[in-house]
Amino acid sequence: MTTPEPAAPEALLPEDHERRLHPGSWLFVLLQNLRQFIVPLAVLVFAGGRRDDGYPWWLPMIGVGALVIVSVWQYLTFRYRIDDDRLVVRSGLLERSVRQIPYSRIHNVAIHQTLLHRLMGVAEVRLESAGGTKPEAQMRVLRMPEALALEQLIRDRGRSDAVTAAPDGTPVAEAAGTTLLALSTWEVVKLGLISNRGLIVVAGAVALSFQVMPERAMGRLLVEYGREAFGYASGFATTWMAKGLVLMGVVATALVLIRAFSVLLSLLRYHGFRLQRQGRRLTVERGLLGRSRSSVPRRRIQAWTQQEGVLHRLFARRTLEIDTASARGSDGQGNANAQRGLDALAPIAPPDTCDAIVRDIALLPAWPPVDWQPLHPRAWQRLVLGDLFMTVGLCAVLAWFFQWWGALGLLWLPWSVFVARRHAARAGYVVDDALVAVREGWWSRTWRFAELGKLQAVELRQSPLDRGFGMASVWFDTAGANAMTTPLRLRFLPLGDAARIHATLAQEIARRPLRW
Structure with a gap:
């Protein structure tokens, strides 16, 4: 259900009048503080429950009472006022703060x-x-x-x-809100089936279990459950092939449950999505x-x-x-x-x-571009080098333990070559008067682009391997990017094209005002 828009904000928020938060605000502040101090409070509670020497059971309540006082204090000392061009926030009693936004x-x-x-x-x-x-x-x-x-x-x-x-x-008021995207429940279910959120949560829970529980206890737990599951499977099958099929069925059931968990997480987060x-x-x-x-x-x-x-x-x-x-x-x-x-x-x-x-x-009427420029003709060779070094190193380790059987890992190289050629054939870039765009990937595809007015810096990079292949990469910085974001970069370009793009965009960025 979509939240309705208020008809008259000025009627609910009159100017030049300081307002308090909701009377129940202190309760939510208290709950937030309890989440932050739940570990020390739990230690006090459990420590008192295990001792028989007259440990004061009411000691944890002092901490909770202090949090209640702090929460009520924050509610009583918080004010905000609507001005014509700013929001004024006042907080604190002993240490007062006035923030104008x-x-x-x-x-x-x-x-x-x-x-x-x-x-x-x-x-x-x-x-x-x-x-x-x-x-x-x-x-x-x-x-x-x-x-x-x-x-x-x-x-x-x-x-x-x-x-x-x-x-x-003459200033003209813009039209009312326009819905660009509204997801049905079935679309959110599709999102859950596609995403791996359930697997990420399960993997995080397992990792947390290893951190919280002693390693030996966690190991014994996994071994016991493994033996129990294997014994349960042996009750239904007598041959190794049948046991393998049963094991595959167990794994498939686990994957289905994890995918169902992903659907549940997607419904909790994206149900009723509206842009x-x-x-x-x-x-x-x-x-x-x-x-x-x-x-x-x-x-x-x-x-x-x-x-x-x-x-x-x-x-x-x-x-x-x-x-x-x-x-x-x-x-x-x-x-x-x-x-x-x-x-x-x-x-x-x-x-x-x-x-x-x-x-x-983004006001890009020509999106998606049609004139994607290809990478360096030898880009696929540059891409496959990483897999080549990793595969050879892994095979050397396997050969140390399993003799010539370790050489079977070299069978991975033809697939690596195939993937690299497909990736290089499909990858491309576009640099024009409006944007910088790059597309990458074959198995999993990505399009990354930004308007020229949003670029903050441009950098030309060339590794020793790039110099050997006669290629270079151009990297761009934009506001809002972080370590988890796919960088905006044009990789494995011919050196001349990369240098030309770097010089042209450096001048363009210096000439244009930053749009943010």
Whole structure:
């Protein structure tokens, strides 16, 4: 269910009037503090339960009471006021803070609701700026109508985000929100079948178990379960071939369960997904039990990524993601903050829909390009070198232990050569007056591109192997990229073409103003 837009933000948020948070705000602050201090509190509780020497059972309650006082204190000392061009936030009593946040500096408005938020009709609001390590303001919590009114007010007043100029120069209000993508439940189920979120969570749980439990205890547990499973399989089969089939069935069942878990995670996160363009801002709303609503100006989008794996092609779907110039730090909430951001414009959508979203938002009418330029003719040889060194080294290790049987690993080389040739044949790049784009991959395909006005730096790189092959690579920096993002780079280009692109774009970046 889509959250309705407030009709009149000024009626809910009058100017020059300081306002408090919701009266239940202290409860959510308390729950957040309890999550941070749950480990020491649990140690106090369990330590007291194991001792018989008159250990005061009420000692942990002192810690909880202190957190309650801190939470209520934060609620009582937090105020915010709506001014004409800024938001003023006051907090603290002994150490007072007055923070003035211009609307034009707010790049992302994130509204988040857990199940408890929804039951109480409130929401948490986070105001983020570009490049910050934490939100400019975090309001736990506001009534849902006030949260939506604040989002609309920032959208209306932030650097002319809601008005455009008519041909005669008269400001004209832009049209109401337009839905660019809405995912049905079946589409979200497809996303769960395609993604590996369930496998990632299971692998993380296993890794955490090895960290929490003693290694010997974890090893014994796995051995015992393995023996039990093998004995259970032996009861149904007597020959080794039958036992192998039973084992394969067990593995297949485990994979099906993991995939079902991925579907469940996708439903929890992306149910009711809706992408809307409201003036010059984009808004994404999603979630089954907890709902999140994130809004960001279109101009903050720095780079684009389209991904298409094997399962994507099976369902004729793609994923469209973006890099935005917004806060990426941590304030104690871990990766949950990153999940609230507007990262995936289209978690799953047909290729034509993804291309239409790019043309609409990035204003690139010629997307996708048709004149992709090929890589260096010997690019496939450069690609296969890594597999060659790794395969030969692995075979040498195997031969040390298994004699000539280790040489069977060399059978992997023909497949590596085939993949490298396919990758090099399909890869390409485009550099024109509007954008820089690169496509890579054969088995799993990726398109990565950015507008020229969003580029911050250009770098020419050439490794010793590249010099031997007479090729080079051109790397680009954009705001919003991080270590987990696929870099924007043109690899394995002829040296002359790479040098020409580097020189041309260096001049173009210096001439153009940075659009962010």
